[in-house]
Amino acid sequence: MLxxxxxxxxxxxxxxxxxxxxxxFLVRLVPGNPASxxxxxxxxxxxxxxxxxxxGLDKPLLVQYGYFMxxxxxxxxxxxxxxxxxxTTVIGDRIGPTLFLVFYSMILAVLITVPMATVAxxxxxxxxxxxxxxxxxxxxxxxxxxxxxxxxxxLAVKYKIFPVAGYGDGFFGHLYYLFLPAISLALAIAALTIxxxxxxxxxxxxxxxxxxxxxxxxxxxxxxSWHVMRNSSLSSITLLGLIFVFVIxxxxxxxxxxxxxxxxxxxxxxxxxxxxPVIQGVTLVIGVIVLLxxxxxxxxxxxLDPRVKLS
Amino acid sequence: xxxxxxxxxxxxxxxxxxxxxxxxxxxxxxxxxxxxxLVILGVMLIFVIVGPLVSPYNPTDPAFDQPxxxxxxxxxxxxxxxxxxxxxxxxxxGGRTDFVIAIAGTAVTVVIGLLVGLIAGFxxxxxxxxxxxxxxxxxxxxxxxxVIGIIAVLGTTPTRVPGLGPLPVNVIFAIWMIxxxxxxxxxxGEVLIAKNMEYVDAARVCGASTTRLILRHxxxxxxxxxxxxxxxxxxxxxxxxSSLSFLGLGQQPPYPEWGLMVSEARDFFLRDWRMMTYPGxxxxxxxxxxxxxxxxxxxALRPKG
Numbered sequence: 001m002l003x004x005x006x007x008x009x010x011x012x013x014x015x016x017x018x019x020x021x022x023x024x025f026l027v028r029l030v031p032g033n034p035a036s037x038x039x040x041x042x043x044x045x046x047x048x049x050x051x052x053x054x055x056g057l058d059k060p061l062l063v064q065y066g067y068f069m070x071x072x073x074x075x076x077x078x079x080x081x082x083x084x085x086x087x088t089t090v091i092g093d094r095i096g097p098t099l100f101l102v103f104y105s106m107i108l109a110v111l112i113t114v115p116m117a118t119v120a121x122x123x124x125x126x127x128x129x130x131x132x133x134x135x136x137x138x139x140x141x142x143x144x145x146x147x148x149x150x151x152x153x154x155l156a157v158k159y160k161i162f163p164v165a166g167y168g169d170g171f172f173g174h175l176y177y178l179f180l181p182a183i184s185l186a187l188a189i190a191a192l193t194i195x196x197x198x199x200x201x202x203x204x205x206x207x208x209x210x211x212x213x214x215x216x217x218x219x220x221x222x223x224x225s226w227h228v229m230r231n232s233s234l235s236s237i238t239l240l241g242l243i244f245v246f247v248i249x250x251x252x253x254x255x256x257x258x259x260x261x262x263x264x265x266x267x268x269x270x271x272x273x274x275x276x277p278v279i280q281g282v283t284l285v286i287g288v289i290v291l292l293x294x295x296x297x298x299x300x301x302x303x304l305d306p307r308v309k310l311s
Numbered sequence: 312x313x314x315x316x317x318x319x320x321x322x323x324x325x326x327x328x329x330x331x332x333x334x335x336x337x338x339x340x341x342x343x344x345x346x347x348x349l350v351i352l353g354v355m356l357i358f359v360i361v362g363p364l365v366s367p368y369n370p371t372d373p374a375f376d377q378p379x380x381x382x383x384x385x386x387x388x389x390x391x392x393x394x395x396x397x398x399x400x401x402x403x404x405g406g407r408t409d410f411v412i413a414i415a416g417t418a419v420t421v422v423i424g425l426l427v428g429l430i431a432g433f434x435x436x437x438x439x440x441x442x443x444x445x446x447x448x449x450x451x452x453x454x455x456x457x458v459i460g461i462i463a464v465l466g467t468t469p470t471r472v473p474g475l476g477p478l479p480v481n482v483i484f485a486i487w488m489i490x491x492x493x494x495x496x497x498x499x500g501e502v503l504i505a506k507n508m509e510y511v512d513a514a515r516v517c518g519a520s521t522t523r524l525i526l527r528h529x530x531x532x533x534x535x536x537x538x539x540x541x542x543x544x545x546x547x548x549x550x551x552x553s554s555l556s557f558l559g560l561g562q563q564p565p566y567p568e569w570g571l572m573v574s575e576a577r578d579f580f581l582r583d584w585r586m587m588t589y590p591g592x593x594x595x596x597x598x599x600x601x602x603x604x605x606x607x608x609x610x611a612l613r614p615k616g
Contacts, residue, residue, distance in 0.1 A: 146587075
């Protein structure tokens, strides 16, 4: 197991490296002089010179990258141009709401997926399956921003059941404030997961060990919970990593719609403000979070399914 | 519960007898899912191509002589917006933008991804190893965040395209830069399987050249999965562009685009909910059409899976 984890971490290193190169060039490739672009048309020459110096723009690219990596390893992502604060502080203040929203919507998605996929699989090709199929087709094609916006206008602005914006206080406050954005994302996730869980339940139902279990005389309920669901959900775990990536992207939109103080809203505002250090920092942080998550998912999967380690 | 489990497990274990439905449809291409998808897509295409040609209204300029927030009528089938502009006209023009960008974006990424995947899968070695690292990296970042990063560098200024008006072409460039990765990985995987198939060995023994092997024997066998995936990808790219426009990073006002129209309607929802509903439904119908086509093609091209 330890060997597998070490191998898995070694594979991750070049990807992390590529991530730093990408984020590094994100600022350097801005057409024109990045310093004057960042500061806007009314920047003083002194301000431009100070940014140029802090980014080391007068040095060769390789040296600049060296500086970038040195700062990065010391946990320094530069300063936000608009907020006049270190980017790490700005991101640190805002990562909580984003992660809360991500996990909230993933849990809601599981609550939607499991019953719908089960019903669809157990009624294959009959009307419940067709209804679930139409639901997934619709949910897949429905833009998440539109669902979020309609829910916001209808349930928050018009009927005032939910708050219009913000993050709320305390755990239950967060649950209440983030319900609409979370359910909008959960619908989009469920569109992907229902199909996958349905087909993996069907596959498990047809397997030899399920037939054996039934031949032993186990009741349908016991076969289903002990043999079918356990094995079907196992193959869905690999999907979790992919979905995590998808949801982190989706929070960008939800945070903008519902004015949630998270890092997704930060990157969008960063583009309008030309706040390149912030864009750079958020991209890097999201990349690292995603990589760590896929590492955890892979280890979890290997721990649950011993066959993985053999390959 | 237990009865349905038993029924389902039997269904899985014993191959179901051929459906009576299939017998009168002689050709697999005529499966109802595929036909339904193509018909819906056809209607949408006619709407966005013919709509702008027959509409007497301007999609961008405020129409001061027209009523604002008008309901459906003979002169305005879907009503008007806050500037008195005809909603149906704006939907048609906006749909053009979505279709052009999604199809142009997807078509090029399919070709690049196919080439890279074929080369990496067939030759393997260092090229392959490098490719897989690029793939790992690209998939480590959310598609939307990656595109936002690229848009941050390229800027959001639309470029005027002859015959179509201003388009956010930088979105197409961003799609080209990263969209091919998924195809490359998909094709590579399929090539690795196909490479060891007997029909490829047979062709090799018969003296087929490497180029011929790749083009005549391997490519046709990986195309099915590529085409199926491309259908989902077009939907993804339509959602991408409309999400970007919604955030203010895609198409810019006053030019119409479905996501932008949803965003512009946000201040007027309580006055006229239809303004926000129509563009969302347009995306929904288009997405569902491509989804149905993808499902139908899966049935037609991969009858076993």
